[in-house]
Amino acid sequence: MKPECRDGLRYVLRRLCCWLLAGLLPVIAGAAGYPEKPIRLIVAAAPGGSADAMARTIQPYLANLLGQSIVIDNRAGASGIIGIDLVAKAPPDGYTLLVNTSTHTTLPGLKAKLPFDLVKDFTPVSLVVSQANLLVVHPSVPAQSVRELVALARARSSSINFASGGVGTSPHLAGELLNLVAGVKMAHVPYKGAGPALVDLLGAHVQIMFVGPLAIAQHIKAGRLRVLAVSNSRRSSVFPEVPTMAEAGFRGVESGTWYGIAAPSKTPKATVDRLYAAIKQGVSTPELRSRFELQGVEIVASSPAEFAPYILEQIAKLTKLVRAAGLRPE
Template sequence: MPAIAQAQEIWPSRPIRLLVGFPPGAAADLTARLAAPLISDRLGQTIIVENRPGAGSSLAAEVVARAAPDGYTLFLASAANVTGQLMQPSPGVDLRRDFAAIATLTELPNILVVHPSLGVHSVAELIAYAKARSDQVFYGSTGIGTVPHLSGQLFAQLAGANLVHVPYPGSAQAMTDLVSGRVQMMFAPASTARPQMEAGKVVALATSGAHRTELAPGLPTVAESGLGGFDTSIWFGLVAPVRTPSSFIDRLAAATAAATDSAGLRARCQDQGMDVLSSDPVQFAALIQREFEKWAEVVRTIGSGTR
C-alpha cells in the first residue's frame, strides 16, 4: 500500500500514450494533436499521440481497454465508438463498462446540405419535399453505421419521411456525388461541407448539433428547424481504462479543462471546422449514456427494415 500511494503521488513520472483510432489528418487525429501539448504543459509530462486506425477505431479501443489502469495509456473516444458498438452483435469492448470518462475535447458538427436542384432552403421544405417523393430522395454517408448514416436515419424517423441511404468510403466521395446530383442530400462534416457551401455548389440548411456552430453562426440547428431533440454532432473526448485511480482521472480532467478553455485551441479548432466541447468526468459519462440511448433506437429501426 505505501508503494501504491507513493506512485500515485508522483504520477505522471513518464510520458503518456494517447491512442487514436483514426489515421493522421482525420478530425480525431487533429483533435488529439491540437490538445495534447496543452494538456502536457499542465501535467508536466509529454503526451504521445499514437495512431491505431481500423474497424471504426475499435482496434485502438481494445488496446487501451486491456492496458494497465495506471494513467499512462489513454484513448480518444468518439461518437463512432457508440454507433460502432451498437452495430456489432458482439463488440469486443464496451465504452461504458471498460473505460473511465475523463473529459470531452471537441465536436465536429455535421451540416445538412442538399443539391441546389431540389429548390429547398429550409428543413421544413426538405421534409415536405421528401414526403412527397417517398423512396426517391437519396442521401450519402461515410459508410454503414457511421454517424452521418445514422443521422439520416434519425432525420427520416423524426420527419416521418422515407429516405434511401447510399454509403461511401468517406465524406469526400459522398460530397462529390452530392455536387454532381447523384445523391440529393447528406449530413457532411463541416470541414467537408464548407468549401462547397462557399462555392454555391450545395445549399446548407442546418447544423446537426444541439447548438449553432461557430463555423456558420447564422445557420440554424435541425432542432431549431422543427425536429426537436435532434443532435448528431461527432464528439471526441478522453477516456482511460476502467479502475484507473480517481486521483489520476481528476488531474487529467483538470488539465483538459484548462486546455479547452484556451483561446488558442478554440481558434485552431475553428480553423479545422471543429468546436471546443468542455465537460467534467460526470458530464462526459452522462453524455456517453445519452448517446447510447439515442442511437440504440435508431439502430433498432435499421434492424426492423427501415431505410
C-alpha cells in the same frame, strides 16, 4: 490463545501488510510522478475526421501542460472496435488513452458481441467538446435547400448516396433519420472513418454527408462543399445564415457528436485527476478556446464524475435510436 498461535498470527498479518504495501507503492509512486514518458492517444478512426481533428487540436496544449509528448495513434477499422479494444486491454497506467466519441456509445446497440465493456473496461476522464452535425452536399448536387435535396432524392433515389465514417456513427444515424422523416431512401455508404468519407465527398463520389464543422468548415468557406442545414435546435455561430433542420421543414433530424478522453479501467485516480486538470486548463486558454469557437465547437470539459453517468445515458439513448432507425445488431 497460545503464545505461539498469537506470534504466528502477527507474522501472517505483517506479511500481508507488506504484500499490500508492495502492490500499492508502485501505483502511488507512478501517479505522483506521472507522466514520466510520452503518452499515446488512440484515435479509433482514420486521419482527417473530426475525432482526429479534435485530438490534434488539443495535442500541443496537453503536451505542454503535462511536460511530455502526446503521440496520436490512428487505429481505424471495425466501427472503431479495433482502437477501443486496444485501450481496453492496455495497462492502467495513464500512458495509453482513448479519444472516445458518441459513435462508440452506439456499438452496444449495433453489435451482438463486443470484446470490451464500454462502462466496466474504461475510466472516463473528461468530455472535452461537442458539435452539431452539418448537412453538406457536393457543389455538383443541384439542391440549394433540404427540401430541394429531398425532392431530388425522391426523383433520383438510386443516384443519391450519403456517406459516413461507418455503420452506427452519428452521421450515419442522422442520414437514416432524414430518410425516415422525409420518406426517402438514400443509400448509405460507410467508410473506415470520416476522413476517407470526406475525401470521396470532395471528389463527388458520394453526394451527401452529415459531418461536424471541425472537419469541414474550411471546405465550406472555400466553396468545395455546400451546407444546407444544421442538425441542432439552434443555428451555428460559424454559419448563422444556415437554417436548422427544423427550420428547413424536417423536425426531429437532430444529431451531434461529442469527443472525450478515457483511460483503461483501474487507472489510478491521481493519474486521472492530473489528466483532467490538464484538459480543463488547456481548453481554458484563450487561443484554444478561440480556435474551437471559430469552428462552431462547444467546449464542455466535464469532470470524470460528470462524464461517467453521461456515457450511460448516451448508451441507452443511442441504442433506442439505432432500433428506431431499423438497424439490427450484427
